[in-house]
Amino acid sequence: MNIAVLGYGTVGSALARRLADSTIPNLRLTHIFDRRAPLKRDARLGDVVWTTDVEEIFASDAGVVVEVIGGVDPAREWIRTALARGKSVVTANKQALAHGLRDLTTFACRQGRQLRFEAAVGGAMPIVRAISDAMAGDRVTSISAVLNGTTTFVLSHMEETGLSLDAAIDAARTRGYAESDPAADLDGSDASAKLIILCAVAFGIDVTLSAIETRSIRELTARDILSARRSGHVIRQIASAAYDARLRALTAWVAPVELPRDSFLARTRGVENAALVGCQHAGEIGLFGHGAGGDATAVALLSDVLAIARDPAALVPAPVLVRPSIVTGLTARTVVEEAV
């Protein structure tokens, strides 16, 4: 199976290195698209076509296109074009999916191709598979999760060092865990996009990004962290969703929340992600894993690529999505306390 990668940044290069590694049979990295391909060319990847022309990817014989350029456009259009040209697509792009999951999954299905996106939520934490495959035999009723590795790093670093938010952000940048502008991480819009993807696979609903109330961690001070700590708590950016299918009522928000120090979600450190999934029949299941970093995300991408290589004709049905009739935000603290 020939593989093309769109985007040669932290994640794209980590994936390319894994694909070039001889221990993975039957996969061959043949094309890399990057706007700055001439500057990024890496001889260690061997006989790969480097291009700045995305059309060269669409026209190639790659069976799978891995999209890791990020952002809504042109990524969304390129995913669609790759599917239209008969390729299956693996993506880590939560923004493109948050703005087009229904359209893209339906289109993939119509094309008889696969669109897989484990890497878009939770890095190596296998939350998309857990919900869409493992809990297919149940009804998911709620999700409470830590979905942004950058804010987990910043908040746990503030706890450990007593540093200010800005100093902790600098430390995250130094380690490659934060963009130069981490606004999307801090203000919750990154986690919101991921929550929208989980709402689609867990509840079968289609929510727009603007419907999800988000509160930033921007205003948190070292004093807030210390004060929480004194009462046995830590602060985490929590993404929460609960759905009542009968009323088609969704409660969903992303916000900093004080959690008892030894609760499951509070135990996240560094760039960890964690999720609690409430199910009608099986009770609660929990997952954690590295939620950021090139290597962890590359594992999720590669697992999706391998699933396609193993069974190129596999049927991956598009989730049937309805619009919720009500979307409520962070109305009461008690909701949170129960959920975690």
Place this chain on the structure above:
Amino acid sequence: MNIAVLGYGTVGSALARRLADSTIPNLRLTHIFDRRAPLKRDARLGDVVWTTDVEEIFASDAGVVVEVIGGVDPAREWIRTALARGKSVVTANKQALAHGLRDLTTFACRQGRQLRFEAAVGGAMPIVRAISDAMAGDRVTSISAVLNGTTTFVLSHMEETGLSLDAAIDAARTRGYAESDPAADLDGSDASAKLIILCAVAFGIDVTLSAIETRSIRELTARDILSARRSGHVIRQIASAAYDARLRALTAWVAPVELPRDSFLARTRGVENAALVGCQHAGEIGLFGHGAGGDATAVALLSDVLAIARDPAALVPAPVLVRPSIVTGLTARTVVEEAV
């Protein structure tokens, strides 16, 4: 898709109720085999054929046979026969798999049918999928897990009440969490069988049950639990496996272990299962969920049935298994401390 169920005990009846529930489209429970079928017949399941003759199942038009009779034989032979007669099989039977995973998965593959067994390990905790699908793009190097819900219940009940082991076992029986003879749970052979299945999917190795060192929790007293508690520890039955692929060296054992009270595996309560999976590239991932009980196991079975119904022609490759050259048991406590 027509479904036949072999075995109408706690799990089989929980699954049958879910299948009879009108909210699951495209699945129809058509046959139930049970040795005592005439006594168990339940009119609420509607128009189902109840039989004491397993040949009636093989001759039926069921596309999926769910095997929950348990035990090695005749279950193993019946799984094989169902596959030979063109049916896909979903099983919760760790004993049959521990004694025949290589043969059965290879045979299923040759028949072009699916053999799925998420329910055989960890109940609703999706550990089989996590390892075989989600971590396919990584190399799993270690597993430390709580895999027996009955012993978790017994040990956490002893902690909470100060009761003796025997009294806690009685409490587990009362709640339907322990068999009349819970020897396989207490002595570790149940967890060993599950560990063998995980070793196959995680490391690609074929280990015999007798090669895994097991230590019973039988001798634990209320005083042991109390003494652990005083030093900030709890005792759990841990199933541990680590594999060095280069040396083909496996270290694997099941034993009661003292764990720091707030460590991930120590936090299991009631019938919970939990697992830490160490991976070469993605670091550690963790999972927990209800590991026992009819409803939780039925969810895992039903998710597997739905995967088959969604894509009856899906290719599920048999794991390619080698024999480890060395299998080591519980040699040093330090191994444990690192693993958890």
